[in-house]
Amino acid sequence: MTTLTYAVRDSSTMLRRNLKHLLRYPSLTLMIIGMPVVFLLLFVYVFGGTMGAGLPGTGGAVDGAASRADYLHYITPTLLVMTVASVANSTAILVAKDATEGIIDRFRTMPIARSAPLNGHVLAALAQTVFGVVVILGIAVALGYRAGDSVAGWAGAAGMLVLMGVAVTWLCVALGLASGSVEGASNAPMPLILLPFLSSGFVPTDSMPSGLAWVAEHQPFTPIIDTLRAFLDGRDPGADVWWAVGWCALVTVVCFWWAVRLFGRVRAG
């Protein structure tokens, strides 16, 4: 077998290990998906009546049910993105746990593909992401969310979520390895949870003060959320999709390289 087939085989072995962990601790998955569920309910039912009225094209009149429906439509893509980020966040903790428990040293002294243990974490996170996205989308639909009927749009949205999932998960794998402790790893990816708030995720960026609006428009979550929103509505996302794909590709490449380097790195001791 070639190096590549060994890498694929070792990665799928590691994926099975990580999936077993997730199945044995379903409470972890529930907690990860719980956060976006709570946000969804909170933002729609508590803030939605007022926030929805402020969205462009709604006329500005506060009309409880109609405004909530508008806001649900506006933030559902954001909550899907936050689900992906939440899963990635937990991956940082799982990776750090592995690294502090000595089993990573065993893997590092074995003739296996260098990236296999990390690939296992990333693939398991993607499986969890798919599950989480389906749950959140199901709840949103139950609350009245309706996406467009464009199959290409759905495919585009799924592709966008996967690309983003790969990127932020590799980022979190690297952060998990760099943090050196489980506690550190649970804090390191906080920006992933906060950045969607500083984007077009919950309010249009042009409603923000000019300096903040500039930041919001130039950070990766805005083109990702705008692209997802367009795809789900069956619209053409225009240039946003290239910014979104570009950001994801950049983060993936840099963080993959960083993570594999950290994995093979000399540890003091």
Added chain:
Amino acid sequence: MNLPSPAVEVVGITKSYGDHHVLRGIDLTVPTGTVYALLGPNGAGKTTMVRILSTLITADTGEARVAGVDVRTQPDGVRRSIGVTGQFSAIDELLTGRENLRLMADLAHLPAREGAARVDELLGRFDLTEAADRRAATYSGGMKRRLDLAMTLVRLPRVIFLDEPTSGLDPRSRRDLWQIVRELLEDGVTIFLTTQYLEEADQLAHRVGLLDGGRLVATGTPEELKAQAGGETLDDVFLALTGHAIPTDDDLEDDLEAAR
């Protein structure tokens, strides 16, 4: 029969972290099929030596070959020949004992049936058959150490590194582990172990290296060392050569007390 090349050859290895010189020039040779014990107190550099030989870290200077392969230039070649059991348990506590071993068999690319047979054999040999389908988190210290070693043996390594294999174990688990080491030797593997305990080196090792402050202060068979220092025990040797004592079994008992 041709004389086999040494299992481990180390020449002039040094390693520093900043101003802290952990290893100050180590030379040693371990013939194939023998047990070498690196004996020394905490902080002597034993673990650093094992980490260098098992490709986890690289030395600053010097050369090391394991199973005839250079650890610096061909780490993957070394990894094909070695097994490592460290001081800290390298098992997956969320998996069962059987799943841990199966993970190793899969990573060794054993065909499914061969892998399952190897796993069953190791579970039996390490007295883990009954606990095989329990999560490793529920195992006792001795069981975890046995599982750890069994995982190391799935791939049939030719050179095995045991870093303080019995630290923190109760006396019975220690004797069990010594017996396992003797059995491994019968299979022709080479064992490089580190220990703080004289009795362990005396019981198991063909050759002993006394490590103190990053230097090998003496090497030889346990008997040679005793003759060299004119003492009855390795403790006398250590005291004679370094001016201070190394931990004895009393300290082991203290460790166990402290661990409780």
